[in-house]
Amino acid sequence: MHRAAILLLVALAGTSSVHTQTAAPATRPFVETLASEKLGGREAGSADERAAGDYIAAQLARLGARPLPGRSDMFHSFAFAAGSRDAGSRVSITAGTAATRAYTTAADVQALSFSDDAEVSGPAVFAGYGIVVPESQGFGYDSYATLDVKDKVVVVLRYFPEDADQQTRGILARYADLRYKAMAARQRGAKALVVVTGPRSPNAGLTVPMTLDTALAGSGIAAVSVSGAVSSVLFANGKPLVDAQKDLDTGNPHVAGFELPGVIVSLKAALTRERRTGRNVLAYLPATAPVTNVDKPWIAIGAHYDHLGRTAHSGSLASRDDAGRAHLGADDNASGTAAVMAIAGALSKQPMRRRHLLIGLWSAEEIGLLGSAAFVATPPVPVDQLAAYLNFDMVGRMQENKLVVQATGTSAVWASILERANVAAGFDLTVQPDPFQPTDVSSFNGASVPSLSFTTGAHSDYHKPSDTAEKIVYDDLDRVATFASAITRRLMDLDPAPQFVKVEQSTQTASRTGVRIFTGTVPDYAATVKGLLLGGVVGGGPAEQAGLQKGDVIVEIAGQAITNIYDYTYALDLLKIGQPVKVVYMRGSERRETTLTPAARR
Amino acid sequence: MRATVTAALALVLAGAALLAQAPASSPERDFLTRPRRLTVEGRRAGEGYWSKDGKQLVFQSEREPGNPFYQIYLMDMGSGDVTRVSPGMGKTTCSFINPETHDILFASTHHDPRSKQLQDEELKFRASGQERRYSWDYDPEMELYVRSAKAGTYRRLTNARGYDAEASYSPDGQWIVFSSTRQAYDHTLSAAEAKQLETDPSFFAEIYIMRADADGSGVKRLTNVTGYDGGPFFSPDGKRIIWRRFDEAGLIADVWTMNLDGSDQRQITNFGAMSWAPYIHPSGQYILFASNKLGFENFEVFMVDIDGKKQPVRITYSDGFDGLPVPSPDGTQLAWTSSRGGGREGQIFLAQWNHERALAALRAAPAR
Numbered sequence: 001m002h003r004a005a006i007l008l009l010v011a012l013a014g015t016s017s018v019h020t021q022t023a024a025p026a027t028r029p030f031v032e033t034l035a036s037e038k039l040g041g042r043e044a045g046s047a048d049e050r051a052a053g054d055y056i057a058a059q060l061a062r063l064g065a066r067p068l069p070g071r072s073d074m075f076h077s078f079a080f081a082a083g084s085r086d087a088g089s090r091v092s093i094t095a096g097t098a099a100t101r102a103y104t105t106a107a108d109v110q111a112l113s114f115s116d117d118a119e120v121s122g123p124a125v126f127a128g129y130g131i132v133v134p135e136s137q138g139f140g141y142d143s144y145a146t147l148d149v150k151d152k153v154v155v156v157l158r159y160f161p162e163d164a165d166q167q168t169r170g171i172l173a174r175y176a177d178l179r180y181k182a183m184a185a186r187q188r189g190a191k192a193l194v195v196v197t198g199p200r201s202p203n204a205g206l207t208v209p210m211t212l213d214t215a216l217a218g219s220g221i222a223a224v225s226v227s228g229a230v231s232s233v234l235f236a237n238g239k240p241l242v243d244a245q246k247d248l249d250t251g252n253p254h255v256a257g258f259e260l261p262g263v264i265v266s267l268k269a270a271l272t273r274e275r276r277t278g279r280n281v282l283a284y285l286p287a288t289a290p291v292t293n294v295d296k297p298w299i300a301i302g303a304h305y306d307h308l309g310r311t312a313h314s315g316s317l318a319s320r321d322d323a324g325r326a327h328l329g330a331d332d333n334a335s336g337t338a339a340v341m342a343i344a345g346a347l348s349k350q351p352m353r354r355r356h357l358l359i360g361l362w363s364a365e366e367i368g369l370l371g372s373a374a375f376v377a378t379p380p381v382p383v384d385q386l387a388a389y390l391n392f393d394m395v396g397r398m399q400e401n402k403l404v405v406q407a408t409g410t411s412a413v414w415a416s417i418l419e420r421a422n423v424a425a426g427f428d429l430t431v432q433p434d435p436f437q438p439t440d441v442s443s444f445n446g447a448s449v450p451s452l453s454f455t456t457g458a459h460s461d462y463h464k465p466s467d468t469a470e471k472i473v474y475d476d477l478d479r480v481a482t483f484a485s486a487i488t489r490r491l492m493d494l495d496p497a498p499q500f501v502k503v504e505q506s507t508q509t510a511s512r513t514g515v516r517i518f519t520g521t522v523p524d525y526a527a528t529v530k531g532l533l534l535g536g537v538v539g540g541g542p543a544e545q546a547g548l549q550k551g552d553v554i555v556e557i558a559g560q561a562i563t564n565i566y567d568y569t570y571a572l573d574l575l576k577i578g579q580p581v582k583v584v585y586m587r588g589s590e591r592r593e594t595t596l597t598p599a600a601r602r
Numbered sequence: 603m604r605a606t607v608t609a610a611l612a613l614v615l616a617g618a619a620l621l622a623q624a625p626a627s628s629p630e631r632d633f634l635t636r637p638r639r640l641t642v643e644g645r646r647a648g649e650g651y652w653s654k655d656g657k658q659l660v661f662q663s664e665r666e667p668g669n670p671f672y673q674i675y676l677m678d679m680g681s682g683d684v685t686r687v688s689p690g691m692g693k694t695t696c697s698f699i700n701p702e703t704h705d706i707l708f709a710s711t712h713h714d715p716r717s718k719q720l721q722d723e724e725l726k727f728r729a730s731g732q733e734r735r736y737s738w739d740y741d742p743e744m745e746l747y748v749r750s751a752k753a754g755t756y757r758r759l760t761n762a763r764g765y766d767a768e769a770s771y772s773p774d775g776q777w778i779v780f781s782s783t784r785q786a787y788d789h790t791l792s793a794a795e796a797k798q799l800e801t802d803p804s805f806f807a808e809i810y811i812m813r814a815d816a817d818g819s820g821v822k823r824l825t826n827v828t829g830y831d832g833g834p835f836f837s838p839d840g841k842r843i844i845w846r847r848f849d850e851a852g853l854i855a856d857v858w859t860m861n862l863d864g865s866d867q868r869q870i871t872n873f874g875a876m877s878w879a880p881y882i883h884p885s886g887q888y889i890l891f892a893s894n895k896l897g898f899e900n901f902e903v904f905m906v907d908i909d910g911k912k913q914p915v916r917i918t919y920s921d922g923f924d925g926l927p928v929p930s931p932d933g934t935q936l937a938w939t940s941s942r943g944g945g946r947e948g949q950i951f952l953a954q955w956n957h958e959r960a961l962a963a964l965r966a967a968p969a970r
Binding site: 401419420 | 921
């Protein structure tokens with residue numbers, strides 16, 4: 001890392017003069033085509049996505065890009081599950097001598113989205129919250145410690161203990177994801193998992209809505225959620241569930257689950273998974289001379305071209321008035337795709353390229369970075385031959401000249417390269433070292449490729465049908481493409497290749513599927529202040545009711561110091577719905593306090 | 603961009619009628635437009651000074667592994683190329699470009715045989731996780747050097763023991779004005795003086811002038827008032843020197859100007875705070891400087907008319923440090939050092955400077 005930084009100075013000093021001046025890129029036609037009604041929002045696996053991919057491939061061919069070596073076309077297909085529906089799950093319960101009760105409606109029983117298709121039967125055992133904290137965490141909590149669940153049907157509560165102290169809740173929340181609970185039950189030999197939303201929890205007595213799970217196979221165990229009516233039958237002959245939950249809600253790890261005596265559960269978990277095929281578009285501009293002596297002879301640039309499409313999608317933030325309108329995704333991410341096309345166009349006119357330029361337009365990013373993940377999983381070009389990857393996601397809505405560059409921690413060369421390239425480009429740069437971002441740069445960081453991701457940040461049209469082409473700031477989008485072209489040229493000449501630096505992922509940045517608190521705060525992602533700068537508050541939400549407003553900086557919530565957005569998301573786990581907490585914030589230079597009452601997230 | 607990986611991020615956006623994105627307008631925008639961070643690499647950077655044609659900026663930065671002290675770098679404002687122009691060893695500070703020859707003037711300790719040892723000790727101290735408040739050690743090894751633009755060779759300009767630094771050229775490139783603590787090393791100190799040197803060596807710093815082709819001789823002292831005198835620059839017409847003068851305790855500083863022979867010393871500011879790092883706008887009409895008037899650790903850039911007849915006008919509005927303002931030679935841009943990019947360490951920022959608005963604000967400022 002050190003050596004590379006020094007050599008870089010030499011390398012850059014020697015090469016800057018050969019950079020050719022090219023005409024400013026014109027991103028507008030790409031954005032207008034990709035974000036047109038005709039392409040309907042480019043939902044992964046749809047006909048619209050195929051049409052968009054065809055258009056991109058044709059444009060790449062026009063500028064002289066070719067299919068990757070050994071391939072006959074520019075398409076890289078991968079399969080995924082686009083959604084799942086319950087396909088007639090049912091449950092019947094025999095409790096002692098009482099008559100068997102059967103339930104078949106979606107209100108009473110629903111498969112969980114990751115369930116296996118299976119029909120099983122067995123004695124029931126209640127395993128509390130079904131949470132197992134790994135021993136490595138130095139915190140003893142194992143819902144199965146005193147239970148034998150082999151070949152049994154395990155009944156667990158959704159969420160995590162409601163009344164535990166903040167620190168305990170913070171730890172347990174991390175292991176309360178239903179997928180994680182299912183894995184714990186399966187590992188202990190259980191036949192099935194039955195989830196109950198306890199009477200003392202939010203959404204009490206309701207089944208768990210089907211969520212999007214893009215895995216094509218189940219998780220190895222039958223898993224369903226059942227209603228309060230069903231659970232009252234399960235617990236009819238012993239301790240009532242509400243009492244059992246009350247004991248468990250203390251968070252005391254010694255409160256154990258128990259057998260449900262004489263209760264036999266027969267269930268069928270049935271899911272229909274809609275299998276679809278997504279297409280990445282992959283092409284390259286070959287180096288202009290043999291690359292035999294070049295360290296890591298590929299530079300990759302990429303952006304996702306898929307978006308949310310025409311239908312209501314779990315990622316949509318459309319209001320009811322917008323129902324039925326396509327999400328055109330001009331900024332997200334026709335803008336990034338257009339930037340990549342413009343960079344490829346500029347580099348295609350470069351008389352000398354020491355490295356190959358790989359151009360990757362990813363699909364199925366919106367449902368889980370699937371396209372870029374498929375690329376790094378079965379790479380058509382070995383990922384260890386990639387010297388660097390530049391990602392573009394939402395680069396079309398620049399405000400106040402602000403450009404955010406993420407993942408700068410992945411190599412020591414980035415600060416140096418960005419500084420030099422930005423002298424001419426003149427952006428008000430914010431650099432963020434963290435590569436664990438909700439965009440395709442995560443896939444490449446995971447594959448140890450030095451990476452950068454460019455964005456102009458979120459805005460009020462994010463994931464709405466109103467993210468349209470006429471709102472793009474094209475002059476600035478062109479400037480981003482010019483800036484990134486200059487960086488790409490520097491990378492082409494850089495020898496040795498940038499060295500990868502592994503950035504440790506804070507446990508606080510891990511997936512937070514257990515979050516269920518709603519505060520109505522809208523963070524400003526480009527902020528570099530200490531604390532959480534609010535880019536806005538949701539009208540009528542808890543934050544607005546607490547008197548918070550855009551521009552305030554939250555520095556403490558419920559006694560937890562907040563220095564960045566991760567502290568904040570972590571602190572959310574510690575809050576209780578309906579229980580007021582003290583919030584300390586800065587308004588200008590004035591330190592203020594207020595009380596915020598968190599609401600439940602649906 | 604995918605919103606669901608970090609559910610919390612999604613939830614704050616969920617259903618969000620995000621508000622209009624126009625940022626809270628800051629009074630800073632009256633004078634500074636399109637502000638941006640110029641230096642990105644390394645732990646810290648500061649004190650950017652322009653070449654006469656505005657095409658280069660010389661600055662100090664800590665950005666190379668193995669040396670935890672500042673070295674001097676030259677940035678080409680066209681291509682963006684950055685090259686180190688100091689030897690790389692030891693400590694350096696306060697660079698300036700000769701307006702005529704493009705030679706680069708700076709202070710350095712690289713001749714000190716302990717340089718490597720001091721670097722390693724500082725790195726070890728940092729690795730231990732300890733932190734110290736910002737301090738400048740006024741190393742008596744600090745001497746003035748000039749790097750030839752043509753040959754790339756170094757020539758030492760001073761040889762008196764004591765901290766010789768904070769140097770700048772006259773507009774014609776013929777003279778150098780600088781600050782030095784040499785008076786603390788040229789005689790046997792009394793017990794009181796020795797104690798003073800130990801607690802605050804800057805107490806002995808005074809302003810000196812010499813010819814640019816100096817060999818260590820012909821140095822003339824310009825100030826003779828107790829307390830730290832430092833940071834001198836020539837006025838754009840070359841007829842005056844502007845600098846900062848600290849009180850004896852080293853807590854309060856003010857901006858002063860004087861003739862080249864040290865006569866006619868005039869106090870320009872009187873905030874009763876630490877007002878320092880003055881630089882005269884190329885129009886000659888006003889002075890930019892930094893002051894912590896608004897809070898001990900909150901330095902902001904201010905400006906004041908050239909004679910200090912009116913109240914200074916505040917320029918920057920951000921927490922932490924904003925200081926060392928240096929306008930470009932054509933007066934249309936301002937380079938300054940700021941911690942607004944995050945963390946405690948500064949980087950150089952650049953913005954368009956609105957000269958007309960500055961003049962209007964100075965006209966409207968109340969009399970002092």
